[in-house]
Amino acid sequence: MAGRNRQRVFQERKEPLQLYGYRMNAFGIRFVSRMLRPYLESPTDRNHALSVTVKVAIGLRFLATGKMQLCNGDDFGVSQPTVSRVVTQFINALTMPQIVARFIKFPRSDAEVRLNQIGFHAIAGFPGIVGVIDGTHIRIVAPSQNEADFVNRKQFHSINVQMVFDHRCKIID
Structure with a gap:
C-alpha cells in the first residue's frame, strides 16, 4: 500500500x-x-x-x-x-x-525630561534624575557558536541586559 x-x-x-x-x-x-x-x-x-x-x-x-x-x-x-x-x-x-515603540520610549522633549525629574525628586529628593538604570544576567542555553563569549563571571551562560526606568517604574530604555 x-x-x-x-x-x-x-x-x-x-x-x-x-x-x-x-x-x-x-x-x-x-x-x-x-x-x-x-x-x-x-x-x-x-x-x-x-x-x-x-x-x-x-x-x-x-x-x-x-x-x-x-x-x-x-x-x-x-x-x-x-x-x-x-x-x-x-x-x-x-x-x-x-x-516596542508603543511601550518603551525614552523621554525626548524638555517637558518629558522635566516630568521625570520632578517625579524622582518627589520620591527620593534627588534632583535632575531622568531615569534609573540596572542590569542583570539572563540565563540562556549555551550557544553553539562563540560559546565562551556567553559565560559570565559566575560561570554560567547568560546575556547581560540593562534597563532604564522612569519614576513610575515604566521601562524607558
Missing part, C-alpha cells in the same frame, strides 16, 4: 483562555492578540492553522512558566515543533520596532 495517502489526524485543541499560567488575564491576552494580529495571523486556514489568540497564549505561557515545549504542546493540543515555531513567531512579533 505504498503511496497511499493517510488521513491526517489533528489533536483536539483546548480553548486557550480556559487554561492558566499566563501571568496575564483574558483581557490582557485579547489586547496582545489584537496588537500582534498583523504579525501572527495565518493567511489561510489550511492544515487547521492556529488562531492568533492561540499563538499568543502559547507564547505567553512559554515565557511565563518556562515549561518545556513538549508540555506546552500537550496542554494546547499541538506538537513540540509547532510550539517552537509559534514561540519564535511570537517573540519576533513582540520585538517589532512598531510594537
Whole structure:
C-alpha cells in the first residue's frame, strides 16, 4: 500500500483562555492578540492553522512558566515543533520596532525630561534624575557558536541586559 495517502489526524485543541499560567488575564491576552494580529495571523486556514489568540497564549505561557515545549504542546493540543515555531513567531512579533515603540520610549522633549525629574525628586529628593538604570544576567542555553563569549563571571551562560526606568517604574530604555 505504498503511496497511499493517510488521513491526517489533528489533536483536539483546548480553548486557550480556559487554561492558566499566563501571568496575564483574558483581557490582557485579547489586547496582545489584537496588537500582534498583523504579525501572527495565518493567511489561510489550511492544515487547521492556529488562531492568533492561540499563538499568543502559547507564547505567553512559554515565557511565563518556562515549561518545556513538549508540555506546552500537550496542554494546547499541538506538537513540540509547532510550539517552537509559534514561540519564535511570537517573540519576533513582540520585538517589532512598531510594537516596542508603543511601550518603551525614552523621554525626548524638555517637558518629558522635566516630568521625570520632578517625579524622582518627589520620591527620593534627588534632583535632575531622568531615569534609573540596572542590569542583570539572563540565563540562556549555551550557544553553539562563540560559546565562551556567553559565560559570565559566575560561570554560567547568560546575556547581560540593562534597563532604564522612569519614576513610575515604566521601562524607558
